[in-house]
Amino acid sequence: MLQNRxxxxxxxxxEMVREAQEILHRHLKRVGLKQTAQRDTILRSFLExxxxxxxxxxxxxxxxxxxxxxxxxxxxxxxxxxECGLASEVAFHDGIARYEHQYNRRSHHHMVCTECGSSVxxxxxxxxxxxxxxxxxxxxxxxxxxxxxxxICENCxxxxxxxxxx
Amino acid sequence: MLQNRxxxxxxxxxEMVREAQEILHRHLKRVGLKQTAQRDTILRSFLExxxxxxxxxxxxxxxxxxxxxxxxxxxxxxxxxxECGLASEVAFHDGIARYEHQYNRRSHHHMVCTECGSSVxxxxxxxxxxxxxxxxxxxxxxxxxxxxxxxICENCxxxxxxxxxx
DNA sequence: GTTTTCATTGAAAATGAATTTCATTTTCAA
DNA sequence: TTGAAAATGAAATTCATTTTCAATGAAAAC
Numbered sequence: 001m002l003q004n005r006x007x008x009x010x011x012x013x014x015e016m017v018r019e020a021q022e023i024l025h026r027h028l029k030r031v032g033l034k035q036t037a038q039r040d041t042i043l044r045s046f047l048e049x050x051x052x053x054x055x056x057x058x059x060x061x062x063x064x065x066x067x068x069x070x071x072x073x074x075x076x077x078x079x080x081x082x083e084c085g086l087a088s089e090v091a092f093h094d095g096i097a098r099y100e101h102q103y104n105r106r107s108h109h110h111m112v113c114t115e116c117g118s119s120v121x122x123x124x125x126x127x128x129x130x131x132x133x134x135x136x137x138x139x140x141x142x143x144x145x146x147x148x149x150x151x152i153c154e155n156c157x158x159x160x161x162x163x164x165x166x
Numbered sequence: 167m168l169q170n171r172x173x174x175x176x177x178x179x180x181e182m183v184r185e186a187q188e189i190l191h192r193h194l195k196r197v198g199l200k201q202t203a204q205r206d207t208i209l210r211s212f213l214e215x216x217x218x219x220x221x222x223x224x225x226x227x228x229x230x231x232x233x234x235x236x237x238x239x240x241x242x243x244x245x246x247x248x249e250c251g252l253a254s255e256v257a258f259h260d261g262i263a264r265y266e267h268q269y270n271r272r273s274h275h276h277m278v279c280t281e282c283g284s285s286v287x288x289x290x291x292x293x294x295x296x297x298x299x300x301x302x303x304x305x306x307x308x309x310x311x312x313x314x315x316x317x318i319c320e321n322c323x324x325x326x327x328x329x330x331x332x
Numbered sequence: 333g334t335t336t337t338c339a340t341t342g343a344a345a346a347t348g349a350a351t352t353t354c355a356t357t358t359t360c361a362a
Numbered sequence: 363t364t365g366a367a368a369a370t371g372a373a374a375t376t377c378a379t380t381t382t383c384a385a386t387g388a389a390a391a392c
Contacts, residue, residue: 034339076380141323150310237372
């Protein structure tokens with residue numbers, strides 16, 4: 001299921017795609033890997049959506065551009081994108097790994113509807129500060145955190161009310 | 167791997183075990199299920215540790231008391247315990263579902279060392295308030311949240327420094 | 333430009349945790 | 363008791379993820 005996103009970023013520009021591609025190419029060179037048409041196609045498909053994509057979902061999108069690209073390559077390319085900071089994994093806690101693009105994005109968190117799976121992004125400086133503070137207090141060098149809120153969105157609540165009126 | 171926990175609770179008392187057992191039995195009756203020796207044994211093993219247990223780890227502990235109890239029963243009993251509020255799932259983001267007992271515990275969160283897997287619990291009222299606030303702002307009825315911090319603990323940092331000195 | 337060397341690719345197989353199936357055993361209400 | 367319903371646990375299944383491997387392709391070296 002593809003998820004809606006509500007946030008403050010316009011859709012990605014041609015310019016951003018070019019820059020992202022450069023980041024990937026530099027990364028490939030750095031770690032001694034090769035640049036390929038498949039990897040570029042996958043990156044472009046990935047950047048063209050604002051959703052939180054599972055490997056399977058991205059694979060389906062990629063196939064619209066090049067039906068020959070296999071699931072395995074998408075899977076491996078997503079790992080590469082995560083390595084060079086273009087993608088990051090978001091765990092929605094439903095057993096499926098999802099990625100979102102991270103290029104030029106503010107730090108944010110997600111609130112997920114447990115009925116329909118749609119999600120809202122929100123921003124909270126407090127959470128980032130908390131990571132620092134708790135790390136300091138317990139002598140951890142913190143690297144990252146995850147924060148998700150789960151609940152029922154307005155839409156689903158209305159649907160539920162309509163389905164079984166009192 | 168069993169994980170250390172650093173927190174403010176003493177180990178569970180005989181009295182608490184009795185009460186927890188009552189909670190389970192009431193729950194079983196309510197949903198028309200039966201109370202069995204296996205379920206009691208599993209509950210007791212579960213309460214006797216302060217760790218974040220995977221099904222597999224709990225299964226191994228349970229087998230010390232009764233080698234005949236199978237993985238499946240532990241798996242199913244953990245779900246039952248979660249249903250009646252005695253256990254709750256904690257996702258440490260390593261692909262394995264873990265449970266901790268929830269009986270008489272303050273709301274808390276975890277900071278996990280990504281090297282050794284040990285974890286520290288911490289308490290933060292702010293996070294709970296944030297859940298409320300963000301929910302209100304986006305018209306979600308929130309039910310829960312997850313918040314974990316990842317980093318390197320003091321021990322592992324020292325070990326690393328010793329292993330590859332400058 | 334050609335060769336040579338590795339990395340890449342993608343189908344298929346493997347993995348591994350979670351979950352379900354099913355024949356047998358146990359619980360418990362009547 | 364007893365019989366209907368639930369529980370049990372070994373084995374099978376599911377399903378996302380990850381690895382394998384033979385064929386292909388990229389790019390460095392010649």
